[in-house]
Amino acid sequence: EVQLVESGGGVVRPGGSLRLSCAASGFTFDDYGMSWVRQAPGKGLEWVSGINWNGGSTGYADSVKGRFTISRDNAKNSLYLQMNSLRAEDTALYHCARHPLRGAAEFDPWGQGTLVTVSS
Amino acid sequence: EIVMTQSPATLSVSPGERATLSCRASQSVSSNLAWYQQKPGQAPRLLIYGASTRATGIPARFSGSGSGTEFTLTISSLQSEDFAVYYCQQYNNWPRLTFGGGTKVEIK
Numbered sequence: 258e259v260q261l262v263e264s265g266g267g268v269v270r271p272g273g274s275l276r277l278s279c280a281a282s283g284f285t286f287d288d289y290g291m292s293w294v295r296q297a298p299g300k301g302l303e304w305v306s307g308i309n310w311n312g313g314s315t316g317y318a319d320s321v322k323g324r325f326t327i328s329r330d331n332a333k334n335s336l337y338l339q340m341n342s343l344r345a346e347d348t349a350l351y352h353c354a355r356h357p358l359r360g361a362a363e364f365d366p367w368g369q370g371t372l373v374t375v376s377s
Numbered sequence: 378e379i380v381m382t383q384s385p386a387t388l389s390v391s392p393g394e395r396a397t398l399s400c401r402a403s404q405s406v407s408s409n410l411a412w413y414q415q416k417p418g419q420a421p422r423l424l425i426y427g428a429s430t431r432a433t434g435i436p437a438r439f440s441g442s443g444s445g446t447e448f449t450l451t452i453s454s455l456q457s458e459d460f461a462v463y464y465c466q467q468y469n470n471w472p473r474l475t476f477g478g479g480t481k482v483e484i485k
C-alpha cells in the first residue's frame with residue numbers, strides 16, 4: 258500500500274523555523290517527483306513546493322520563495338520542507354503528495370498532513 | 378499565474394440527482410487539469426486527471442470534460458458519500474501549479 262506520513266509540525270513564533278518530513282512507503286520513492294501542498298484552516302488548497310525524482314529540479318510558490326527549501330533523501334525514502342522566517346499566514350495543514358511517473362502533474366496520493374501554527 | 382475559478386461555491390443537490398461543477402482557467406491549460414474530492418478531516422483524493430481520465434478506483438458516475446479554459450466535473454447520480462468539497466487544479470504551468478477555490482456539494 259502506498260503511504261505518505263508527514264511529521265514535524267507544531268507551534269512556532271513568527272520569524273521562527275520548522276522542518277517538515279514526509280516518510281514514503283509502498284512504492285519506489287526515487288521514481289517519483291513530490292510536492293508539498295498546504296491548506297489554511299477552513300480554506301482551500303495551495304501548492305507550496307515541488308521537487309523532481311533526484312532533487313535536480315525544484316519549484317516554489319511566490320508566497321514562500323526565498324523562505325522555504327524543499328529537499329529529499331532517496332536513501333531514506335523521505336521528503337523534507339525547511340521553513341524559515343515563518344509568518345502567521347503560513348499557518349496551515351501541510352500535506353506531502355506524489356506526482357505521477359510522467360512528471361509534475363496531478364497529486365496522487367496525499368498524506369494526511371502535519372499542522373503548522375505560527376503564533377506569538 | 379493561472380487563476381482557476383470554480384462555480385458555484387456551493388451546490389445543493391438531492392441524492393440520486395445529477396451534479397455539474399464548473400472550473401474556468403484564466404488562460405488555456407490544454408487538458409492539464411485534475412479534480413479532487415475532499416471530505417471533512419480527510420486528505421484530498423484524486424478523481425480525474427487529464428481533464429477526463431478517471432483515477433484508479435473512481436466510480437464511473439464521476440466524469441470530467443473540457444479543454445482549454447472551460448472544464449466540467451459531472452456526478453451522474455449523487456450518492457451519500459459524494460457530499461464533499463471538490464477542487465480543480467491545473468498543471469500546465471510548472472512551477473506554478475494552482476487550485477480553484479472549491480465547490481461544496483451539500484445535501485438539498
